[in-house]
Amino acid sequence: MSWILTVLSSSIGKKYIMAVSGACLSFFLLAHLIGNSVSFWGKEAYNSYASHLHSLGFLIYILEILLLLLFLVHIVMGITLFIENLSARPNRYAVKEKERNWSASTMPYTGILILLFLVVHLVNFHFITKTVSTAELVKTTLSNPLIASFYLLSLSGLTLHASHGFWSLFQSLGINHQKYNKLLQLGGLAMAVIIGTTFILIPLLIVTTDSFLQ
Amino acid sequence: MQLDHRIPSGPLTEKWDRFRFETKLINPANKRKFEIIVVGAGLAGASASATLGELGYNVKTFCIQDSPRRGHSIAAQGGINAAKNCQNDGDSIWRLFYDTIKGGDFRAREANVYRLAQISNQIIDQCVAQGVPFAREYGGLLANRSFGGAQVSRTFYARGQTGQQLLLGAYSAMMRQVKTGKVTLHPRSEMMDLVVINGQARGIVTRNLITGAIDSHAADAVVLATGGYGNAYYLSTNAMASNVTATWRAYKRGAAFANPCFVQIHPTCIPVHGTYQSKLTLMSESLRNDGRVWVPTRSGDKRPPTEIPEAERDYYLEKKYPSFGNLVPRDVASRNAKEQCDQGKGVGDTGLAVYLDFADAINRLGEAAIRQKYGNLFDMYEKITGQDPVKEPMTIYPAVHYTMGGLWVDYHLMSTVPGLFVLGEANFSDHGANRLGASALMQGLADGYFVLPATISSHFAKSALVPITTSHPAFTEAIDTTKGRIQRLLSINGKRTPDDFHRELGLLLWDHCGMARNEAGLKLALDRLSELREKFWHNLKVTGSGADLNQTLERAGRVADFIEFAEVMILDALSRQESCGCHFREESQTAEHEAKRIDDTYSHVSAWQYQGEDQTPTLHKEPLVFENIQLSQRSYK
């Protein structure tokens, strides 16, 4: 079975890992988004979603561990690639290329931003002894303009990360066909924008409107 | 010097089979005991290296470029001929053979050319098996086009980059042998000398172009596949590194040089636009299928082409050659363009160009149809000149393109130095006095894949070769000579660059040994040449040292050889007092100013033998015997 190790440690194998973990994270993101979108239907709905989620009990722990593993794999691999790539091109050019591919070039940096966000996010909502309802917790935490703007920034970063990532993962897995390439590209971008803006709406509405989650 | 062509006896169609049957073979286990040096990794060199490696020989392959994939063959555009008769239009091995002999104006050997036509079909099979993506018909079978005025469609092609695809095929086959260890590559190495021991070619001296190291390599046979010498003219369609150095060094060690004055000048190239010009770009000859060639009727007419009315245009080819019109062969089209420009009717800034006009074809077929046919050529033209051939006529002018002359070889492709084989454009073998379009690629691959591998074993089987190492005094001598030459080039410290001298040489040859030659001009050129040589060795400037990468030094060495070589070229042109193919002696023309061959006196190959520094070389003649075809005068009226 050593061939598996050989394959996965090759340059292309590492990209498979990135792509598969990225794809799974994207599914999580989608699920997380759908869950949180319940907030648009008001406080009660949101709280009931939260309690339903917690009633999963044992299952939720397993999912959390899986998610943690996914993140770890994605992050460790991402950082490995970043370091390897830096050393593959030790000298930069004196003049920078004019037309830059921003979303792609910033993957490692938006990635780190997401990581920071995760820590803050988990400290805010996970590693906390809850005294109030989830809705109230979200509302009060995100009412803090500092935290809210950090959320806005990181979620924009996430959007950028996903806008390249969604298309990129298909390319990395070799899913590519002349007839569908445009669809994949536009679809990936659309997904990223939809997910991104919907997430961003939550802190944005909290800061701008009093009635949200009230 | 004995010029024994070693053509097997028997009927023409059976010679090659007979040769292969009668050849003594080498036991497969013994092949690995032989070392072969291949200089050059163009089509001929790469295909030879690959095949020799497959057969089990130990091969060392040298080339100038950083990778063998870049040899000059890569630039061939049009295609490669084969007698497969895929189009059922009446082609056959015999017709390809006949067309090649006739196209060469009856100055090539029947037996060699027949063998080439025979092998042509196998080449296509071989290339397809390697994964060369030739153009296909919708049914999935191979497509063909007609090329260079041929009446049958026998040219196989891969868009406008057939040479590239064929070379990548040969290169990849060779790289497979590199992997097996049978072929060792020496890129960025230039052959500086041939080492001959006991009358046998036994090694070479090279310069490592990165470190400047002068190395020597011993072997049981040396194969030269170093391409043509068109760059003697400075401006040509050849790649910048194309040179005569390798063949010239071999000549100086005893290999005869055959027909050096046979140089093909291609009619449709992008004209020169300034003195800084470094090379000329070929525009595929297929353009003449739809483009009409013209100049203004009045000499010195400087109006832009679109303002010259129809009545004041001279479609000189159509007028002069009603039946072939714009499709006359390369040499005829080139000569006529020169004639028009000599009369002051040339167009463009320099007056050295004629128009190739697509307006009529566009009116007839529509712009879209013309773009579909020639789009990539139009783009290439526009990229270089900044002008759109749809809006205004192209300007074209002839340029040096291919050299039919080369080292003399017999039927075995062996030169007059035993153990020295010469392949591809570097030899003189198959094209006579003029090469047909799409036949050079065919010849390079025939030589490398099929002919040499068969003949070299016969050489090994027959000769008793004593083991030799590079410590033999002949190697030391060759190394010293090479080092001395380099030192000499570096120490002149004059005031002119190698390119500057090269440009002067090019102009001299172009003016007097180009499209039209005459005795007075050639003699003048000889005088001017010796002056140029004087000046070169007294006023050359080369910067840097010989001990690292030094491109100025590389060029200087090549220019020095071109200057020496030019003398033989002019002597050859002087001695052949007939017109044939590309060689147009003004003294020998018909009443209608067409080339006139003189078969009684000149139906021979001229082979020049080196006699020592500053000595006039000796001319040897190999008579050409035509037993299977009738000689005829070409006519395109």
Added chain:
Amino acid sequence: MNIIHLTLKIWRQTGPESKGSFKTYESGPITTAMSFLEMLDVLNERLILSGEEPVAFDHDCREGICGMCGSVINGTPHGPEKKTTLCQLHMRHFKDGDTLVIEPFRSRAFKLVKDLIVDRSPFDAIIAEGGYVSVNTGGTPDANAIPIPTFTAEQALDAAECIGCGACVAACPNGSAMLFVGAKISHLALLPQGQPERSKRALAMVKKMDELGFGNCGNEKYCEKACPKGISISNIARLNREFMKAAFCSVEE
């Protein structure tokens, strides 16, 4: 035809071990009909006469097909024109007074040789691992024995057009050779002749590519933009697919 004057900042480095730096030259009068390399020729002629070593740069065909030329002009390999090699880039695309920064291709896998010349032999080493169909000369079937659809042949040629110039590696911020390798893998994977060794080839060539110090593909598309032959990154996707099939579905290891 116009005359322009340019300021040229050119990377000068005497050898692989020495330290390089930019040196500034005035171009002198340059006609706009010149190619970029002819502009360098003019500069070099002047340098030789003044006793300074000319700028070393690689070139051969000057027709955009041999793949030997290539430097980075103002941050872009082969300069600003799309689908154009440096030798086919003409000076009419520049304005009087422009400053051009001319640098060698940079990546760990391509060692610098001198000035603008780098060593691209790693490409040859990758091809030697499997960029071929293992057929010996002779004994091959008739060329028309296997029909190949026009579209397939054209698609294979689209990939096979790669001239091995290395601009893709130079353009890639990660120094990855995936476009070059993808092009060769695609060329042979598309054709029936390439099938027998399809899996072996993909595994071996990728292994070599990794060993030689090229970076990992980040799907950033800089390579495609710089490629003078317009090789598409769909060839990289095909390489990813071929490698996956070879790794997980074939018996090759």
